Amino acid sequence: MFAEFAFPIFEQSIKTYHIIDDVYQPVVNPFEKGTIEYLLFAKNWVDTVQWHYEDIVRDPNIDPVAALDLKRKIDASNQVRTDMVEYIDSYFLDKYKDVQVKPNAKINTESPAWAIDRLSILALKIYHMNEEATRAEATAEHRAKCQEKLNVLLDQKNDMFTSISQLIEDIEAGDKYMKVYKQMKMYNDEELNPVLYQNKK
Numbered sequence: 301m302f303a304e305f306a307f308p309i310f311e312q313s314i315k316t317y318h319i320i321d322d323v324y325q326p327v328v329n330p331f332e333k334g335t336i337e338y339l340l341f342a343k344n345w346v347d348t349v350q351w352h353y354e355d356i357v358r359d360p361n362i363d364p365v366a367a368l369d370l371k372r373k374i375d376a377s378n379q380v381r382t383d384m385v386e387y388i389d390s391y392f393l394d395k396y397k398d399v400q401v402k403p404n405a406k407i408n409t410e411s412p413a414w415a416i417d418r419l420s421i422l423a424l425k426i427y428h429m430n431e432e433a434t435r436a437e438a439t440a441e442h443r444a445k446c447q448e449k450l451n452v453l454l455d456q457k458n459d460m461f462t463s464i465s466q467l468i469e470d471i472e473a474g475d476k477y478m479k480v481y482k483q484m485k486m487y488n489d490e491e492l493n494p495v496l497y498q499n500k501k
Contacts, residue, residue: 302464302465303415303419303460303465306340307423309331309340310340310423311427313344313348314427323352327342339384339388343381344420344423347417348424350377353377357370381417385416386480388412389413389478390480392412396471396478399471401477402473406475406476406477407478408467411479415463425453429449429450430450433449
């Protein structure tokens with residue numbers, strides 16, 4: 301059950317980040333480099349830092365120069381996030397490369413790694429919604445509303461565990477096959493973003 305295997309690693313990453321709770325802190329990955337555990341921890345760390353970038357940039361009193369710097373950090377983080385998803389897909393492609401795909405096999409709308417990406421974000425939502433549902437200084441009404449939302453998120457987690465497991469089982473059995481397109485993001489590419497390539501003239 302890959303989703304059940306990955307989720308505690310995401311939780312560990314989130315809890316480790318919040319010990320210092322600073323977007324500029326160095327990542328200390330407890331897993332051996334080159335392992336899937338290392339990659340999952342690193343993936344969620346990027347998501348966690350970006351979550352907090354997004355919080356900071358929405359400060360109505362933020363300095364415009366600082367906001368622009370954060371926007372560029374968010375763009376760079378999005379690129380790293382995409383690259384890491386593709387690394388995770390490479391893990392699945394290698395793992396199931398010898399599977400005999402059935403003639404009537406179907407393709408899924410998203411690869412396993414993009415489903416795992418959504419699970420990583422869901423882990424962050426659950427962590428922060430739980431914070432709000434238990435925040436002592438918040439009103440009882442606020443905590444109750446957040447608890448209702450948390451219950452929905454926990455239900456979604458169980459559904460994602462099931463759906464990701466079914467997808468991977470179908471790939472293992474040859475009933476579905478993977479096709480990874482690579483995201484080819486354009487906004488960071490000096491050859492594809494008109495603003496960037498026009499400035500190079």
